[in-house]
Structure formats: structure tokens, C-alpha cells
Amino acid sequence: MGLGRYITARVAWAAVVSLIIVTITFVLLAAAPNPSIREAATQAALQGGDPAAAAERERELRGLNEPLHVRYLDFLQSVYTLDWGWSQHRSQPVTEALWEGLYYTAQYSIPWTILTVILGPIVGVYSAANMYSWKDHAATGFAFFGYAIPNFFFGIILLLIFGVWLDVIPVVYDTSVPLFSLDNVIQLIIPVFVLVTGSIGATMRVSRNESAEFQNSDFMKTAKAKGVSPLRAYAYHVMRPTLVPLSTTLVGQLLALFLGSSLLVEVVFGIPGLGRLTFDALVAQDTNLVLGATLVFTFIAVVGNLVEDLVFTILDPRISYDDR
């Protein structure tokens, strides 16, 4: 199998996975009583009407009396044409609400991802270059600390210290400050710091262990013997082979963290991003918005895994496509 065919197969597979996940979501929704019908019945009962008739009208209105396969096809069509319905709780189309959330989520996740991707390997390789010295131990300790401390707990503690006791950062996120301003930077420092400490640990450990292998390799000895400066030697000869295995785990880890932590960090710091949106929708019982947010996160995960696999095969020509 050639590279082209592999990529085609992999993209097709990603489409299948997304279809399966959407189907499972549909099954979950179809098997459960719809909250809006219950609500309609309650409303009718409260206003002295007939709850059964109101429930029936609501079912008719939402097309729930159609056969299952018609509803399924309709659901699929709406999902893939981005016709995601109306958010009751925000009084706007779901896609619009999600865009607004994404605007705030991007503000902290872009710096966070860039910092993790740049700092993680650098600190890891530095740690390997000074293996078993106090610098290495300090870096390792930091990595384990960041890895083990729950992000939301760390966020609360930092808010307590810097927001309440020292009063240098605002306790509540202010959406009115301009995007590129000092105030915005100040209020985003702590969330970004919390997320970076959480994600950098794994990257650092992997790049440390991977690059340790290349420290004493023949090409490093040759480079040193030729008088290449240490900085250049590490940047060109150690960093590059290290990045290949790293790239396989990096995307997956970042995505997992993104899904879990963004929700928590947004709730702790009061950032009105995607995670917060999902949470509010859950609490407000806004089915369309919950569904929309779930789909966004799912598609991000599927596409992320796809990109990771493709990048890996393109970066490392040694991988054969046959047995995958």
C-alpha cells in the first residue's frame, strides 16, 4: 500500500468513526425520554390543560412520531450540514453560541499549546543533557508535580494566592477587555500557567527518555569531535530524532487534556468558553446545545487523532503501512 492509499484509507476510517460516535449519540438520545416533552406536559398541567395532549403535540412538533430510521437519517443530515438547531437557554442558534465560546477558548488554548509544544521538548532535552544533576532532578520533580496536581485544584489555589491574598490578578474573568491588551494578558497568565504545568510533564518525560538514547550515539560523538557547538549539536542532532516519537503521543495527550481541563479551568476562572458553555447547557437542560458541544469536542478528537497518524507516517518513512 502506498502513502496515498494509506492516507485515503485513514481519512475514510476517521469518517467512519465520527459516524459511529454520532450514531451512538443518537441512540442515547432516542432511548431516553426527551426533557422538552416532559416540560410541555408540566406546562400544560400547570395551566389547566391536558398534559397528555400537550405531550402528544410536542412529539408531533419535534417529529418524534416518525419511524426511527427517518429520524435517524434526518438527524445525520442535520449534524453533517451543521443545522444544529436553536439554543433555548442562550436564545441564539447553537452554531453561533459555539463560535462565541470558541473565541474565548482559543484565547488561552493557543498560547497554552504553543508553550507546551516548544517548552516541553526543550526542557526535556536539557534535562537529558544534564542527566542526574540537580537540574535534571528539579525538572523531573516539576514534571511530576504538574502531572499529579489536579488542574482545577491548582487553579483554585493560585486564584486564592494571587487573586484574593495578593490581589494582583482579577478573580473573575472580564470579557470586556480588548483582545490584545495588557489586562487580557494578565488575566490569562494563571489559566495558561495551570494548563501548561499540567501538560508539559508528560512531554518533558518522553523527550527526556527518548533523547537520552541519542546522547551517546555515534553521530553526536562525530559532531562533538568536529567541534560543533553544543547548542547546535543538540538542536540539530538530538532534537530532531526526539521529535518523531514525541509527535505520536503529543496530540493525543493534548486533546485528552483539552477535553477534560478546558471545562474545569473555564469553570474555575469563569472564562465563558466552550467548556463553560457545555457546563451551563447541562445545568440549564438545553439539549440542543449539549449535543452541539459534544459533537464539537468529538470532531476535534477524531480530527486530532487523524492528523496525528498522518503526521507520524509522513515524518517517519520507516513505518510500513501494510500491517496497520
Add this chain to the structure above:
Amino acid sequence: MATKKPERFDQVDWSELSESGRLDLSINSIGMVITSLPVVLLGLYDWRFIGDRTDTFEFIGLSRNLESLDYFFIFTLLLFFFYLILPLAQNPRMTKYYWKEFKRNRPAVVSLGWLLIVFAGGLLGPLVISAPEQDILIGHQPPVFLSVDAANVANCVGDIVGGQCQGTWEYPLGTTRGGKSVFTSIIYGMTISMQIAFITTTIVAAIGISFGTVSAYAGGWVDEVLMRFVDIILSFPTLLMFLLILYIYGAGLGMFILVFSLFAWGGTARYVRSKSLSVSEEEYIKASRISGASTYRVVRKHVVPNTASSIITQLTLLIPGFLLAEAQLAFLGLGDSNIPSWGQLISAGRSDLAFAPWIVLAPGIVLFLTILAFNFLGDALLDALNPEAEAESE
């Protein structure tokens, strides 16, 4: 089998070799069956004969009720004892070797100690200490040796020195707003954490090992289908799926454990598959095949035991994720509010953070230490059980 003398190659255990049928059970399995029978019977009795509101042990005068999760927990503890602890005691030579390797890693020994404390606390604590009770009059008591401004405490249990309320030994880690002792709540939280750790690990191990070995041994299209299925499981956003299920159906701790363990075995299955593929190429597998061993016997006696070390390591590193997820959900107020978990405690103390930080800090630090300990333990087990992996990474 356990012998006092050092084991020798020329000692042949004939009882082991004469085991021909599949129904011949080892001493471990016999113990497992004998001890789990009363648990099953008690469970049936609880399920069929006594009302929902009657405590399980009322017939002997104890007011303690068991939930279905508790039964499952006891069952996993028995499994853990008969298939992990007992084999270690039966093979003192290997145990000594593992311990020697393990001991070289100091942080891991400390971590093991901490986890044993959490384990013992979670197991015995609820039997010794009565459950934390709400008492609004004694809310916000500070921890012992610390003091807070008496204005923040409604009724100070300890002495008031210079307008500062002193902590007492009665509430070593202070109390929450509702007057629950933080220390007792943490002990009860240990039970929850241990339940999560043990039950999820058992489910993940059971599914992961079966999928992995079946996939490796069946080969062909079965392998292909199973591994594609694993791909789907791996790319599933578990936390979101759980939120969706929670939203539609509502969910307690049992549902949490079920959903998270049903979506976490993908990595284990892949791992077991690749490991058993490499193990099945070994000479001793060929030898036992030639001697006429059935596939079941080869898998059961040779492949699974030889992949066990990597599986244990992998499972140890999975547990922190579950604990963290539970704490996160509890913090968001989406967890099971009937259980006294650490996450519930953290979320309960969040509004009083400014003047009563111990309510958040104490469970948060315990959670942090536990996650850290599991990570260190996994790292050390990796080195102790797979000497090759260590050689590779250095």
C-alpha cells in the same frame, strides 16, 4: 508451590503436570470460590429477602448497609488477594527479587507506604470511625495547631485566645461549613477512591486481557475487527460521553465506574495484543505446543502470566486518571452527591476558600499525593518488572 528450600529445576511438581482437565482448580481458585460464595449468598439475600430500607446486617444487630458497589468491591478485593498477593507469597524467591529491584527507587517505596495507608484507611476507617455528621453549630472549625479569626466561626469548640479560635484534636483537620469533620470525610473518601481504583482496574483488566489475547490468537479478520473496535473505543471522548449520559439518564458512582472502565480498556487491549504476539513466538510456547497443550492452556498458563507484569504497570498508571475524573466531576457538582468523595469535599469548601482554606486544601493535597504515589509506583514497577524496558530507556 511453597517450599521451604530454594526452588530447584529438578523438582518436578507432578500435581501441576497431571492437571489435565480444565476443571482442576489451583489452591488460589479454590480459595477464591470458597470466599466469594458467602459474599454472593449475602448479596442474593440482600437483594431478594430484605427491603430496600433495611440494613443488610440487621439480623445480627449491626446497622450497616451494603450497596451493590460494596459487593463488587469485596469481590475485587478477593480477586486481588488470591491472584496477586497470594502468588507473591507462594513464590518467595521472585518476590524477594522484585522487592530488591523495587527498593532501589526510594520515592516509590514512600509512595507504596502512602497507598497502603490510604488502602487501610479506606478499608478499616469506616468500620472504626462513624460517618461524618452534619452539625451546623460547629461549622468552620480550624485544624488543630491553627487558628482563625473568631468572627468567622459561629461556635468555637476550642479556646478563643485573643480573638482567635484555636483548633482542637476533636476535629484534627477542621470542619466544613456544615460542621462535618474534614478528617473523617477524607477517611470516608479513601473508601470511595479505593473502590474506584479496584473496580475499574478489574473491569479494564478483564476486558483488555480477553480482547488482547483473543485478538492475538485468532488473527485474520477477527483480529482486524477487534482492533478497529479498539480504535473506536480509544477515540471516544469518555468524559463528554459520561456528561451526555449523565444529562439524559442521571448517573451515580456505579454508572461513573461502569462508563469510565468500559471506555478505558482500549490501551490495555492493544498492549496485551502486541505483548502476547511477541510472547507466542518464544521457544517455550512452541515446546508446550509440541507437548500437546491446548490453546486455552497455552494462553492461560504461559501467555497471560508472561504479559502480567506489563499489564500491572499499565493499570497502575490508569488509576490516577479515574481518581482525577471523579474529583473533577464532583467539583463541577455533576458527581454523585450521596457519596463523601474528596472531590465533593473540595467543591463544598470552594465558596469559603478565603477564610477557611483547609476545607479545600486538605482533600486536595491528599488527592494530589495519591495521584503522585500511583505515578511513582507505576514508574518503579516498570523498572522492577521489566528490566528490558529500563535498559531501553537509558
